[in-house]
Amino acid sequence: MTQTLDWADVMTRVPRERFIPDVIWRHDRERAGNDLVPVDRRTDPAVWEAMVAADGPVITQVDNGHPTDDGMGVEATSSCSDRDVVREMLELLAPVAGERVLEIGTGTGWNAALLDAAGVNVTSVEIDPELARQARARLIENGCRGVVVLNADGATVKLGELDAVIATVGTTAIPWAWVMQTRIGGRLVVPLNGSWYPPGLAVLERTQDEATGRLAGPADFMRMRSQARSRAVPLPVDLAPAHTSTTTVHPYFLTGDRDAAVAIDQQTSGIRFTWRSPDDSAEGVLWIYGSDSWATIDATTGVPYAVEQAGPRQLVDEVLGAYRWWQDHGEPAVSDWRVTVTPDEQTIQQR
Numbered sequence: 001m002t003q004t005l006d007w008a009d010v011m012t013r014v015p016r017e018r019f020i021p022d023v024i025w026r027h028d029r030e031r032a033g034n035d036l037v038p039v040d041r042r043t044d045p046a047v048w049e050a051m052v053a054a055d056g057p058v059i060t061q062v063d064n065g066h067p068t069d070d071g072m073g074v075e076a077t078s079s080c081s082d083r084d085v086v087r088e089m090l091e092l093l094a095p096v097a098g099e100r101v102l103e104i105g106t107g108t109g110w111n112a113a114l115l116d117a118a119g120v121n122v123t124s125v126e127i128d129p130e131l132a133r134q135a136r137a138r139l140i141e142n143g144c145r146g147v148v149v150l151n152a153d154g155a156t157v158k159l160g161e162l163d164a165v166i167a168t169v170g171t172t173a174i175p176w177a178w179v180m181q182t183r184i185g186g187r188l189v190v191p192l193n194g195s196w197y198p199p200g201l202a203v204l205e206r207t208q209d210e211a212t213g214r215l216a217g218p219a220d221f222m223r224m225r226s227q228a229r230s231r232a233v234p235l236p237v238d239l240a241p242a243h244t245s246t247t248t249v250h251p252y253f254l255t256g257d258r259d260a261a262v263a264i265d266q267q268t269s270g271i272r273f274t275w276r277s278p279d280d281s282a283e284g285v286l287w288i289y290g291s292d293s294w295a296t297i298d299a300t301t302g303v304p305y306a307v308e309q310a311g312p313r314q315l316v317d318e319v320l321g322a323y324r325w326w327q328d329h330g331e332p333a334v335s336d337w338r339v340t341v342t343p344d345e346q347t348i349q350q351r
Contacts, residue, residue: 106124246305
């Protein structure tokens with residue numbers, strides 16, 4: 001019987017800070033637009049060390065490596081992940097020493113280093129050539145000479161038979177190329193992105209003709225470069241509200257309850273939201289938008305909450321309809337969904 005590896009111990013032996021570059025970025029919420037502010041270890045070591053020591057991800061690249069002349073950024077395009085999420089994913093993958101594992105998204109190289117420390121044969125794929133170069137250098141500096149880092153598109157890379165695949169980038173659909181290369185009985189752990197809400201970690205096992213499994217913990221990873229989207233709100237502001245109504249459902253139940261939000265994501269298409277509250281409280285306005293429509297639920301004036309909708313789609317009606325579907329079906333938990341990937345499609349359905 002294979003002994004379960006203590007990943008917390010591995011992470012202590014291979015600490016994250018060894019793989020973080022000298023320049024990282026933090027959000028300055030008081031700025032508009034390019035609000036990602038650089039923090040340089042060489043000139044501001046205390047802030048750098050505090051950010052790296054804290055829980056949560058660390059932004060390690062902005063705008064695909066092309067910040068403004070003063071170092072500011074608009075979009076975060078690479079990061080070193082939250083320690084707890086990294087540990088959970090490795091525990092779910094449960095690799096065994098000697099196995100051949102494909103990692104999608106090298107980033108800083110830290111995750112690959114953890115796998116290497118566990119005796120796993122790791123091939124890591126990074127689409128950004130500069131990130132790949134830096135990761136190779138850090139891995140060698142830290143004695144991880146067995147890790148192979150490829151500069152390629154992870155969605156299409158083909159390496160032959162694998163024991164497992166782990167992705168450190170999010171995707172809306174798991175490429176069949178990853179499943180096809182995984183041996184029967186092998187595992188895949190992949191963060192799934194959504195439009196309304198990310199479903200979270202898909203934990204799959206390869207069978208003869210498909211890969212099937214479940215959703216595990218929450219995870220909201222940066223998307224694969226081919227699926228990247230701006231965090232800016234593409235609001236069709238030229239559309240005046242044409243429909244007004246009210247609802248007694250507070251926006252929290254649509255966006256803050258993960259079980260409900262994942263169900264809404266499965267029952268709707270192409271809808272995003274932004275919660276706007278001056279003090280991050282329960283009083284604010286939920287903006288909902290699609291490519292040609294927008295809507296709001298105003299939670300600043302008490303129940304019932306005012307609703308405005310504009311454009312050909314009645315977005316609040318769609319979201320509330322999906323919420324009622326979730327309620328009518330017994331309020332299924334995230335763990336009640338089953339993920340199946342075949343050569344032709346990916347489905348997420350109730351068990």
